[in-house]
Amino acid sequence: MKTLQKISRFCADIIYPNRCPCCDGFIMWNKYLCDECEKKVLIDTGELCPKCGKRQDECICMNLLEYDQAFVISYYENETKNALLDLKRALSKNFGLFAGEKLGNLIKADANWLSFDGIVPVPMEKYQRLARGYNQAEIIAESISEVTGIPVMKNCIIKEKGYKPQHTLNAEEREKNVLCFNSGKRRLDGMSLIICDDILTTGSTLNRCAQILKSCGAKTVCVAVASTVRRKNDEDLKSKDFEIDKAE
16 A cells, blocks of 8 residues: 555545445454455455366356456455445445455466566446546556556557446347457557456456457456356346446
């Protein structure tokens, strides 16, 4: 956490006491989550396929993924779900900062991390960003950057109008929907990049973004996401109260 950010958080805590975004309990000004919730949300990464970011028994690598490796810290359920919804609703950035810090540590533990040239957050449409005040993927990306020193690279990918929340669509519609993501026309020849987002569902969005980066010359593309959805929770994606993309 940077010095200016520490001062800002300390001062804000005097008027708006810091709360854990998972359980809503009060926490110290310099904490992102309470100790109990932190233990609950972090998963054993050995349960996941290192390429696609899904559980080993739910691997989606057979879908011919464009990205080469995945870093993930949690499952989209329970405490994580509460925290990510707060991040989406612009109620608290805590989980984005927490996820970025933990993802940064995972990346630094990887033997190839020094080869990464940049972190590319999945973009939002301009009016969506104005309405929310920030792009949650950028919050995570900037936190990863603080830990690793890898720079954040914006405008490599653009998101055009017409995108619909992925959870409202079937598989065929999702594939067409992600065509709203397009190249920012920036050459990325020979670069190794990390795409950053808050949640991995079917992988369609991240796959499209990886495809775009490689079409611009990127050599290697990995993904870093705060959470991944387990198949047993697929019904959550279809339920009427599923809000992960309503703000978009």
